[in-house]
Amino acid sequence: MSYAPDAATDADAAIPPARPVAPPTAWDRYQPWRRTAEVASWVLLFAANAVGGTLTTIIDIHRVGLDIPDWAPAIWEGSSCLVALCLVPALVWFTRRVPLRFDTWPRALALHLLGSVVWSMLHVSLMVGLRKLVYAGLGESYDFGSWGLGYVYEYLKDVRSYVYMVLWIEAYRLLMRRWQGEASLLAPPDDLPEPALPERPERFLVRKLGKEFLVAAAEVEWLQASANYVNLHLRGRDYPLRTTMATIEAQLDPARFVRVHRSYMVNLDCVGEIEPLESGDARITMRDGTRIPCSRRYRGALRQERRAA
Incomplete structure (x- = not known):
């Protein structure tokens, strides 16, 4: 049995088609x-x-x-x-x-x-x-x-x-x-007054083979803790960010990003399906088909956030 709140009654909650997958790179191969x-x-x-x-x-x-x-x-x-x-x-x-x-x-x-x-x-x-x-x-x-x-x-x-x-x-x-490719938080401008600084990062700076480009925080599909890094996953790529899960969780928008496991956070806009398990945990299927574990500790909060969304 799968849990997909309001999918049948709310047209806005319908799952859009999966995003096109980028062509494989040398890293992917x-x-x-x-x-x-x-x-x-x-x-x-x-x-x-x-x-x-x-x-x-x-x-x-x-x-x-x-x-x-x-x-x-x-x-x-x-x-x-x-x-x-x-x-x-x-x-x-x-x-x-x-x-x-x-x-x-x-x-x-x-x-x-x-x-x-x-x-x-x-x-x-x-x-x-x-x-x-x-x-x-x-x-x-x-x-x-x-x-x-x-x-x-x-x-x-x-x-x-x-x-x-x-x-x-x-x-x-x-x-x-x-x-x-390695991600980092954008450094704030030197001439920006302290009160005007945004509390949450809107973009991440990604460095890859000598090149730099910006990634919108809203495009991150899920995050996974890995030793001293947190991998930001988007469009089939993982970009390690040197931080802890607790630190990045406090910086991201809680209305969009939800902790579902000790080592995982998900973007609610990218969650496709939540499948309850007999153990009390759950299995999350993202819109691109990736499956992510959801521990019972975070399952209730995830269900509540999905309904609120």
Whole structure:
């Protein structure tokens, strides 16, 4: 059963035809392949490191004349890179929780220093465990040596890898935001007196690949919280705005924009259908067909605002 108040009795409440969808851009065409490309890039990066590290280690062993079989460096480098690759999702999650920003860099630096220690300890412990298993399968015994000294030695190498990976992740995110387009609030004119300043933003400034254009606030169809950003969705595009959901909710017109979930707000003019669920929550279908969750906490307020509209 769907809830669409006054749809049958009020002609003004009839749902207009869906807006024409803009032709796909390079960004749109990349999205279906984005996860595959991201995973493949990490796999190729660590595979290249494993191969390069193995070859250089074998060369050093032969140059010095050590009695170490050629398969041993392959196990050392392969186990290290495989464990590091498996820890990448945790690092990506941590960088979302602790992003590198100019206004909070001292706190972020301290947390990342602690994070590098934890990451290195996990890396070394799992790496050594994997090596012991492989050596045992080959009928050999792997000796890591002193754990205390070994941890310190490995950390001095791991901390550099940690820094490189964090910078790689942040650089990729910055590239994605620039490619996708980043929104910001328009700065008020310097010559405008304080009492005359509008309380709510009428437009957002969007920067995309070196270009700037204005987006009317009324054109935003819905908003979604994402870490330290709120994504403004309009005409099939998402534009991240560096703010919190609570902050932007206080700035937008409450007669038009309604909070429907801890992470979502919707433009009432763009809501097509509200479907109640047995759990007490609801599912909102926007006019372009997108489905957005509505928690029971906000469902009553949404119904009331739709009737008032």
